[in-house]
Amino acid sequence: MSVFSARTGLAAVALLAAVATGGCAQLRSHQGYVVDVDLVNSVQPGVDNRQSVLATLGKPTITGQFDQGDWYYVARDSRNYAFRNPRPNAQITLQISFDAKGTVTAIRRSGMEQVASISPYGKKTPTLGRERGFFADLFGNIGTVGAAGAGGGNNGSNTGGGRNRP
Structure with a gap:
């Protein structure tokens, strides 16, 4: 074996090792709001308003989805290796509540305790209902629309407050 082929083989192994270890590098990402502590601390309840x-x-x-009294600022830092799913490393949730006039009433901060880890259970999500198959789901409503007791029609009752019409 010549010295040249041994060096070429050693260089190829070193290059392959460098590429393999480069694929294991940790990737970091930031999603959401970029928190500036001085700006967040400048917002005061009872003093500031929406504008x-x-x-x-x-x-x-x-x-807020049900009332427009809450605003949420969410910032999350994640990390992952190569092709694995990202995992949250740090999270800050800033909740600002407003009253009916638009004045700030409360400022709450939370962190990683709000992050939920959800693991799917096999290929099927367990439910508290009854077990139904494909055909029961497909044909299960046949005959129930408008049937007595199923809420499909008014069945001759007067629910509109007016006269019954034939």
Whole structure:
């Protein structure tokens, strides 16, 4: 075996090792709001309103769904290796509550305790209902629309408050 082929083989192994270890490098990512502690601390309950919070912190990540009294600013740092799923490393959730007039009433901060880890259970999600197969789901509603006791029609009863019509 010549010295040249031994060096070429050694270089190929070193190159392959460098590529393999490069694929295991940790990837970091940031999602959501970029938190500036000084700006967040400048928002005061009872002093600021929606317009001043919008001017100071910017548009919220999420607004309350049922009432528009809460704004949420969410920031998450994640890490992962190669092709694995990202895992949250740190998270900050800033919740700002407003009253009916738009004045800040409360500011709450939370962290990683709000992150839920959900693991799917096999190929099927367990439910508290009855077990139904494919054909029961496909043909299960045949005959129930408009049937007595199924809520499909008014069955001759007067639910509209007016006269019964034939």
